[in-house]
Amino acid sequence: MYRFSRQIFVEIKDAVDPSPDTVSVPEARRRILAACESTIERLARDSRYFPKPARSLFQEIRYYFPITEQARVYYTVERYIGLAQDFIRDEIERHGEGVVAPCRATTRKGKPCQRTPLPGREYCPSHSHLEEVVLSA
Ligand SMILES: [Zn+2]
Known part of the structure; x- marks a missing residue:
């Protein structure tokens, strides 16, 4: 499952530019990766009880990106969260509930x-x- 959070992170990490500078870029990246991973974990654990996961992750990390990058960040998050949801749905169909967590x-x-x-x-x-x-x- 972590390949999805990893892919989100890889695609957006270079756009990180915390402003105002309350955190350093490495610290911002660490928090973003942690947020991506906990979103994917929660999705794997109870995908049916997690409404709007892409929006919730985006709200958590958007402040680490400049306004000009936020649309791209949102589409990246939405794309990979969507792929993760498809993956989870397939796994549940194939193996039954609970196996992907x-x-x-x-x-x-x-x-x-x-x-x-x-x-x-x-x-x-x-x-x-x-x-x-x-x-x-
Ligand atoms: Zn164990």
Whole structure:
């Protein structure tokens, strides 16, 4: 799924020009990539309960771009979010609900686990013990 957020980021990162200069360009890029990734994550996790994802991402990042670039940024966001939505829809049709969301566990380094859960499960095989805890609670 992260290829979609990565593609958005790659296409718009050179247009970053925070104004007024409250953040540096590298910091603005870091925030933009994080916003793209969390949008894609949320889309993968519950696409049906996420109205207007492209607009919501654009609202979050538009201030890091000059006015003259905002239309292009919006179309880029809209295009890749649309592709991500198509991808999710296809995956759900093919494999059933829940299979495209990554494992819900956090790794020892504090990052979200990127592995794919077993069909119908929320955790990957190495974190399946967490699911049992939730189910028995
Ligand atoms: Zn996992």
